[in-house]
Every structure is written in C-alpha cells, then in structure tokens.
Amino acid sequence: MTAPLDQSTARQIVEGRHGDPFSVLGQHTLPDGTQSVRVFRPNVDLVEVLASGSDLVLGTLTPVDGAPDLYEGILSGVSGRFDYRLRLSNADATWVEEDAYAYGPILGEMDEYLLGEGTHGQLWRALGAHLTALGSAPGVHFAVWAPNASRVSVVGSFNDWDGRRHAMRRRGDTGIWEIFVPGVSEGAVYKYELLDANGQLLPLKADPVGFGSEVPPLTASVVRDLTQFGWQDHAWMATRWQKHRIDQPVSIYEVHLESWRRVPEDGNRSLSYREMADQLVRYAADMGFTHIELTPVSEHPFGGSWGYQPVGLYAPTSRFGSPDDFRALVEATHEAGLGLIIDWVPGHFPTDAHGLAQFDGTALYEHSDPKEGFHPDWNTLVYNYGRSEVSNFLIANARYWLEEFHIDGLRVDAVASMLYRDYSRKEGEWVPNEHGGRENLEAISFLRRMNEQVYGMHPDVMTLAEESTAFPGVSAPTSHDGLGFGFKWNMGWMNDTLRYMSEDPINRKYHHDKMTFGLHYAFTENFVLPISHDEVVHGKGSLLGRMPGDDWQRFANLRAYFGFMFGHPGKKLLFMGCEFAQPEEWNHNQSLDWHLLDDDRHKGMQSLVRDLNGLYRETPALHQLDSKAEGFRWIDGGNAADSIFAWVRLGEDGEAPVLVVSNFTPVTRTDYRIGVPAAGHWQERLNTDAPVYGGSGQVNGGGVTADPEASHGCDHSIKITVPPLATVFFKLSAVE
Template identity: 70%
Template sequence: MSDTADLIDAGTAAAIAEGRHGDPFAVLGLHEIGGKIVVRAMRPEADSVEVLDAKTGRKIAALENVRDGLYAGVVPRRKNRFDYKLRLTRGGESWEEQDAYAFGPKLGEMDEYLLGEGTHDNLWDALGAHVCTHEGVHGTHFAVWAPNALRVSVVGDFNGWDGRRHVMRRRGATGVHEIFVPGLGDGTVYKYEILDAHGNLLPLKADPVGFGAELPPATASVVRDLDGYDWSDAGWLKKRGAKQRIDQPISIYEVHLESWRRVPEEGNRSLTYLEHATMLVDYVRDMGFTHIELTPVSEYPFGGSWGYQPVGLFAPTSRFGTPQEFRQFVDACHAAGIGLIIDWVPGHFPTDQHGLGRFDGTPLYEHADPKEGFHPDWNTLVYNYGRTEVQNFLIANARFWFEEYHIDGLRVDAVASMLYRDYSRKEGEWVPNKDGGRENLEAIAFMQRMNTTVYGADDSILTAAEESTAFPGVSAPVDAGGLGFGFKWNMGWMNDTLRYMAEDPINRKYHHDKMTFGLHYAFSENFILPLSHDEVVHGKGSLLGRMPGDDWQRFANLRAYFGFMWGHPGKKLLFMGGEFAQAQEWNNETSLDWHLLDHASHEGMQRLVRDLNTLYRATPALFQKDHQEDGFRWIDGGNAADSVFSWVRYGEAGETPVLVVANFTPVPRTGFRIGVPHEGHWDEKLNSDAAIYGGTDTGTPGGARTDAVSMHGCPYSIEITVPPLATVFFQLED
C-alpha cells in the first residue's frame, strides 16, 4: 500500500471529497507525480475500485479509499497516457465504467473565443448536452456557462445526484464548464449542481441550453440526441421565401396545443405532436389557412402561463412528445403546404428556482437592479440585453429553431415591454438610459441584431413583432433605422374595431372613426391584423360573446366583422375557436367546444371563414398591395349615418380590383347606389349574409353592371342591395 501523502495531499483530498475543489481535472484521473503514474477517482458509491486495461480488460491496480470514497493508487508504469477503465464493486455486485476524468476537453479554441466574445452563432453546438463519440468512446458531453461559480457538477440518476462525482472542467476566462461522461445517451435525466463564489450550494439548475426536459411538474433536463432526423421538406424550404413575402396571402391560425382538442376517453388528455401532425394539420389545410402559429412551445413549468414564461428555450415542451416527434409535426405542416410560426419570448423569464435566475449565484442573465431586472406585470425577470453573452444566448436560440426545427417564423412576444424602460413602471421605479430617456437602447440593439442575424442566415423566414405602441419602424430594415422585423401586429386596429363591434348598432354612427382610423397608418408598417388569444381571456369573453344583439344578430355581427377583416389591408391572424364562433371564453385547461359544429349557426361561421380564406388566397387584389397606399381606395368611408363602409382593393397591374361593402346595422339597404372606379360587371363573389352561413340570403345575386352615373368621386356606379349586418365582396369582371 502506498503512503497516502504520495497519492494526494490531505487538503486536496478534503476539497475533492467535500465537493469544494474548483479544478478536479487537475486531481482526478491519471497523472504523473514524482515519476509515478497515479489514478484517482471520486466514487463514494463503491466499496472497492480497480484499474483495468481498457483494451484487454486485465486488472492493472487496485485503488485505495483515501478519504470518503476518494480512491487513489499507483499504476505500474507503462507510458504517460494509456486507455483504462474502472471496475467498481459494491456488496456482491461489480461493474465496469470509463472514467470521465480520463478524457480531454471537447470544446475547441475557436469555441472558447466565440463564447467569450459573445458571437457564437451556433451556441447550441457548443453548450448543452450532446450525445457524441469523444476520443473513440460513446457518451454525452455537457457544457454550461456559469462564470462566477466556484464549482459546477452535472448530476442525475447516473451518479446518485451526487455533485462530487462529475465536477466539470472550467474553460479559461469564458466561464464555461464542460465534461464528457462516457456511457450516457439519449433520455438521461440531469441538472447542474452549482457552488457560488462563496461556496454556497444553489438550488439544482436545469440546463439553459438543454434540448429536452422532464414532463412538468418535474423540472430536470433530459439529454436528447438531435442528430439523425431525416427531413422531407426540401421542396417546401425551396419555395418558402416566395410564400412569405409581404405581397403574398398570409392567413394565420393561432393555436394553443394543449387545448385545441383533447381526448375525453383518456382522461381528457391533450393530443401529442404526432396526433396534431394529422388532425390539426388536416384541419388547417381544409380551412384554407396558410400558416399555423403556436403559443410558445419552449419548455415552461406552469401550464397557466400558456408557455409565455419559458424555462427551457432550447427544448420543445415534453407535454406532447419528444423533440424528434415535434420535428415530425413540422414536417407534416410543410408536406401540407402550411408554414409554422412559433411564439418566442425573449422579453422575460420566470423566477422558478431551477431556471435562469441567479444562475451561478449572481444575476447572470438578468439585471442586478430590480428597477431594470424585474417585471412587475408578470413577476418575472428581465434579460440583461446589454450583456453580450445574454444577447448571444437569445439570438442563437432564435437561429436554433430555424436551423434545428425548420420553423418558418418567429412571432416575438411583448416587444413593447422590451422597448421601454418605464413599461408598466411608476415614477422612480425605472432607470433611464444613458441619454436620460425611456427607450431601452440595449433591447433595441438586441432586436436589430437578432433580425439581422436570422434574416442574414436565411431570408426566406419571417419574424413578427407583437408591439402595441407607436414606436416607429418596427418592420423597417435595420439599415434604415428600423428594428428589422418582417411584420408587426396591428394592435391599434384590433382594439379600435373590437370596441366598435361591441357597440349596439344604433350607436355605431357615433363611433364610425374606430373602423376608419386604422387606414391613416395602415401602410406605415407591414401589418398583421390579429384576433389573438389575448382577446378571448381574462373576462373579455369570446369574440361571439362580445357581439351585441340577439342570437341571430351576434352571429351576423361576427360574420360581418370577419368579412371586414379579410377585406381590410393587412395579413390575417385568428385564434382557434374563433372560426366556428366558440361561445365561451377560452379556457386553456379544456378543449374547444367542437360539439358546437352540430349547430347550423356555428357550422355556417366555420364555412364562412373557410370561404374567406379561399377567396383571399385566390384574389391578388386582396393581398398583393397590403402595405402600399395605391392598393386601397375609399369609396365611401364617411357614411356614419348608415354605418356602411365601402372601398376598393387593387393588386398589381393586370389584376382585377375588388369592391368591399360592409353594413354594420341590421337594416338592409335596397336600391343602394355606390360609386365604382371602373366600368363593367361587378360580380358578387362572397356575401357573409348568405343562407349557407346562417344569413338571410339578402344581396345582389349575379352582381351588377355599371351605369354611367358618377358618384363618390367615381365616373361610374352600381345599384346593389346591401344585406343587414354583412360584408359583401364584388370583383370586376373583364
């Protein structure tokens, strides 16, 4: 038996055995000391440890338990480095393992440089848990950024959640810690155990760049191998850019996967990714929407947040299946010709102990000052956009979803809260920027860099901002001073028009401007008209429930409103359930009320939305110039007395124009003359009052031919019947 002092000094042994040593790779594993080859292993679960020749399996040496499961021993000299394994015995059982401390680092110098600089575009290739073969051995490589930690360990069932067993190697000044653990693979459950700079043990942390997670309420990360998926969407990706331009029809169906449809026969469970890949995709294709937008799918601990308080930004939620099954869902969307947008939340993160908050014992991802780092509306933490590593983390995450999951767009949540330092804060509760203003200059720079990066990598994708203020240039190019988003949600249009629709028709003439005001700024941004989940929660009721009048009038109002929306400049977005007039306010814990489709009025609403999408996609005048002033002309936007609105939509040269007439009173207008700018026959293409939708079938069947009677500043006019509470589309025929 060797003298213990020759194997390891007492202070170092104590630090290793107590999990306080910050550089275990300098101690554990194989080292040459004073001309001797010494192997040390921290294996407190074993009664004995032996060193074996990895090639022959022969025993080379037995190690001595020098302190609390820290084993050490001298190996007969062969050469400075050789391949070995450990044989461990406990009770009557023995097993063999590769030693994690026998392996060198996996991250390269370029990784270190880019991580330190905060410019690692493929951050997820360096950090996180990667199943791989390293130095000829299969296992998993773990890497995490924790610059202020005294010690970081990866823990899990594989080591009895003992933070002394797999203490990680610190990589220079980058603050990154890494370790390769042989034998681990897909499905391994793990967390990080961290000692802060003062030696305090922190709550176990999930991996910020973990690719999988346990099913909530469990909170550990799960190793997921992202390699090996055989994508079949090359054809879609090739034509995607042409389908997502601002001159194309974009009609988005917003979905909360957990509550779209459930299986009552199986405990009311939600559908899986694979079930959505058939049921949801088939439904959306049948309804004529061009895109699905998902509320956030990044792993989130609290279901009641709907995903808007994510912890695992790199992990598709395990609620519906595995990452590979989520890829199959994306593939199915693309096979059906449907784009997939996901909601992305770079504005804040929850305070859950296993999350990013004070990750290494310091405010690493968030600001130290709660006036900057705490969000009062949501009791969440705000990212420190001025820190390059945090910007890198978020921007790499945006790229990750495009690269690894082939998504087609990101809708960025709560942009207004990011743009202004005083958002939802009272005087004295916020910190001005360096110029003394309220704008969050760092967040603005972050969004510009994010859009520049993702569009620079692939200009066929889209980004959209949920932004509720008048901040200029949200969808303007970065080189023109804008934020660089492809689209912006038109929150003003949504708020104004819903307020108008809530009015009793007899009072609408006093609120006429709420329907016309949006045209004063409709072409200042690349707008999406959103009727999102936010409009059917928190006591607001359903869209149908917000309509006034008796049962017939409520349905007619909503049909007319949908017609107004589809005829109005701007891309379209409708939250699930709205298309068939869900009667109750949305509840994230139950399914939509699909049984309502047994009733003609609800089925008629669904048919209308399907037909609106069909007309929209087939009629260039309704989308080609959504964001150009010359694509829109008021015929009569001032008829407040009758609450009738009329306008013409134009496409590119050679495309036939479309006349839209909307009547928001229950009074039919017979013999109604309206000016038109072009001579010919104007055919009635869609009437929201048609009997097949639940209406009275009042209208102008067959359309109307122009008369040489000037009106509304037009050289011609037509005489039509305008149905009650309805929107009608007419198209000029050659």
C-alpha cells in the first residue's frame, strides 16, 4: 500500500476543491523510493496501470477508503519516473486511456514571465486550447488566466462535463492554469469550470482565448487547429504595403455578413464564409472597391448586436463556418486584389454569464467600480485598460487577427467611448483621472501601445478609428503625441452633409456651410468619409429615404451626393445596399433587396457607384493628396443662393487636375461660367445626371475648352451646363 492519504486531501480531490491536484494525482515517489499512482476516475470498477506501449500490468489500483472514485497503488518492479497508461473497466467495457496527471508543465519559463508581466505579444500561442502531442500521446494543451480562482478545470464531452476529472495546474503567481488532456481532438467542445476564492462554483465559462465556438445560441468553445491552412496569398502579402499608403485610393465596402445575401431556397440561411469567398468578393471587385470591411467577426452571443458585443475575441463566429473557412474568405479577397478589414471591439464586452464578466469571481477583465466598468449606452462592461494582463489580452488579439488570418486592417469601434471617462455619463456618474480630468489616460495609453505594436510588427496594414469627437491627433504618430491610427472616420462630415441633403432644395441655401465646414479641418487627420451601417438603422431610414422631393429627385439627390463624396478629400466607405439605393432601412434579419436591380433606377445607381470607384482609383488627383491641403482648392464655395459648389482636386506634380461641380437644386444652369486653374481642354469624365445612371441627360458633350476669361480668381474659365441635382467631374486632358 502507499502512504495513507489524509482524509481531508482525499475529500478535496473527490469533491473537486483541491487547488493543486497534481500534488496528489498521478505518479509519486514514496520515501522508500517506490513508485505510486493515484487516479480519480468515476464510473469504473477496475483501474490497472500498464507500461507505456505494452499490456504489461505494473499494478492494480485499489479504492481509497472514504473517497469514492479515487484509486491508488504501488507499482511493482518500477523505479524512477516512467511512462504509463491506464486500463479501465466497468460492467459495460474495458478500455485504455492516458492519464492527464502523468504529464508535467508545458508552458515555458519565458511564457510564464511574459504572461505574468503582461507583455506576451503572441498571447494566443500560450493560452487557449492547442492540439499537441506529448511523447506518443496526442491531445490538447489547455491554458487560461484566472488568478483569483481557487480551482480551475476544463470540462467537456471528453470527461462528461465533470469538473473533478481534469482540474488544472496553477503556474506560480501568474494566475495561469494549464493541463494537457490526452485523447482530445479537434472539434472537441469545452468550457472552464471555476471555483472562486471562497470555493463557490461559478457559471461555466467559454475560453477567453478560444479559437472556435459552438454555433449560437450554444456557447461552449471548440478546439480548432490553426496550423493546417496552406496560405497561397504570398503575392498580395508582399505588396499590400502599396495599397495602404495615404496617397493611395481606399474605397471600402462595409458588409454585415449575415444579411448581405441569403439563400431563400434553403431556409433563407446566410451564405457561408466559402460562399462569400465567391459571391461577395466577386461583387466587391466588380464594383471597384479596394477593400471589404466586415462588421465584427469575433464570436458574439446575440446576433442583434451585429457583432459589436463580442464574447470570443479570438474566435471567428461559427455562424458561417470554421476558422479555416474564414481564412478561405480572406485569401479569396486577396486573390481578387482587395484588402479585408474587420471591425474590432476593444471598448466593451457583454455581461453574459459564460463570458468575461466576473471571470474568476472577481472583476478580472472589467473595473470593479460600475462608474468605470459599466457602459450605460449598451449595458456592457468596460475593459480595465490599466491592468497589464488585460491590455496584453487585447493588444495580442489585434496581432492575432493580422498574423493568423492575414487581415489587412482593423477598424476600432467606439473609440470616443474609450477616450473619455464621462462618455454618456452624467455628473457624479464617472470617476475623474488622477489629474482630475475627463480623459481616460489608461485607454489612451492602451490605444497608443496597440498601434505601436501593430504598425511595429506589420507596417503594411492599416488601423482606423471610429472617433466622433475633436480629440487631437487620432491619426498622428505616437511620437508626436498622437494615438497612432492610420486613419480616422470623419463623423462630422457625415453628420453635416446628410443633414444638408435631407433639407428641401429650396432651403439648402440656409445650410450651405454644412457642406463646406468639413474643409476647415479636412487635413488635420487622415480621414475616411464614412456612410456606414449606423446611418441606415434605428429609425433613420435608408439614404434614399432621407432624400427630399419626388421619386426622380430622391434618386438624383443621392447620385449628386455620392458624386460630392467621391470628389471630396478623404478615403471612402459605403455600407452595403447603399450602392444600389435600397429604399428600406437595413434589417439585419434579412437579405438586401437584390431584386431591386431589375429596376433601372437602382441599376443606374449601382452603375454610378461602380464608375465613381473606377474614376477615383484611376485618377491620382482624386486620392494622392487626400490628407494635404495642397490637394484641394475652392473655385466657388460660397454660392449659397444657387446651392452650387465647385472645387479643384490636385495631385502630385505632373498629375492633371480635376474640377468637381455639384448642384443641389433641381434647376439646370446653362452657360455657367466656372474658373479653372489652367488653360486647355477639360474632359467631362463623369456626370451623375447621365441617362445611364437614371439622369435627365444634361451633359457637356464630352468636355469643354477653357477661355482666357478670368473667373473665380482664375485666369481661365469654362462655360458648362450644370445639370439639376447632379455632380460633374472634369479633368484637364490637354494643356494649351
């Protein structure tokens, strides 16, 4: 017999309350040098220890008195550590399995050090569930951070969801728990079972660093192998740096995967990742966009959040397929010459019991004080950016998407809510920073470090901030006290211009400044002009529905507005459905109204957006100096009476300038004189009033030649027809 196991320890093992099960279970050397093995295994009648690789029985274990399902015994003819297996029997069967407690720690000292310090740049390589093999035994290494738990177990179908079976090993003071469970394979479903510091059982938790999840509403994590996908996008990856410079055209098609297109003949289901790799990518490429941006793909429990309340930051949502299926979508995007951006949500997380909330019985990822840790707008929890392990978890996640999925850009959601402690809070409902101010210094530091690491490791990608305030230097380098983003969404431009467009044309002269004000700050940041999903939900209606006038005028207004947008400095973003003027407000529960393309008006709008993308991409003056004041010059920005705007876009030296004229009244202006910066022939490159787009056909015969007559401060001018509710582009094609 082995040395007696005290009843208290035995009871803790049987009850699943022992904080260090590896000190009790598995192989141990007794004082006299003999070897013993202890095993906790419910639902068996016989436990035998076999020599590894053979059927030689080294010992039969006997039940421990007063400790049901706990077995122990001395092994004969064995000295020192050795490899073994267990042969188990009950009334129904006999089988052989490996003992998880036969294996030592897997995480190395450097992993432990970096995890403890909160500086592990590839956190996901250490934590999560990793397929591996120890010796001849294949299985999965599980590791999770839960510093305030008194016991952590991994549970799943492989152990009948019994938290006593695979209680994990705690790694020093890091708060990391780990275990290698032999026999577990890809596709296994699992969660973590934790006892808090007082020994109270917590709700089962999904893996914070899980690479896969069950299809909602199920909530368990799924073991996924991230090492087997054979990437073939080497050419794209080698040259994508050229696509993301501020002097390049960037036109983004924003997509909600679940509602872009459905399959009505198959229960109205959404497309899979691999179906979208064909249909979505082909469509976006045909439309001339440079990038696709996806609303958050991280796993989220509630579909109505559109992904903006994620639980599994490291798991592509299983709604459309596996992680490798998502990789196939990314690769197809690259093969088509497009970049893929994902919306990333480090600002908050939901309170779902299986998620990060009170993960180990304490406010681990969130602040304990609801004045800091609860978000009143969304009833969610706010990350504690001042905790190094939490910041590490998030920054590593940003790198994870770039490195494991070849994502080309991260659009960071709700940055404004992160920057200010009083965001959406009344007086007395927020905690000032250490200087008494409203800025969230910890979040600011986090965002700077995130951008430094992302651009430091991957200078060929882009980060974009959805930031709606006047916080300075969002897209300035951190070395110049900026946040370090590559681009910032221009929310002010979007709000002002859409308010203007909603006005009846007869009243627009009183709101002229809404279209010009954006040029006062257009070059203070690297801006993206966003017409996003937020503009077609929550009772706002569709873009088309916000346009005034009769049916023809609504379409004409929207065509003119798109022309204004593509002629305006700044990169472009358009939400799905807007490109063909879907008249109904976006509904995430159903497909876009693709049947509308049988209507010439909607088909014309789609053709216009396609041609605007083409003109924007092919014309350096429309994108090269997007972020520099020298790339823009007003010709006539003050004609409020006629609601006409005229300006010139300029490129680098030697590039032909482009004149853009927008008329936001339903009145045709004939023989309208506009100053131009150079003599020569000005070719009409695009006219939103062209019949092919559904317009009235008030065009300029292909172009006009400048006269040596001064106008609008220019030595030369042209006389043109300015169509009603239209935007016209002229490019200098021949210099006199």
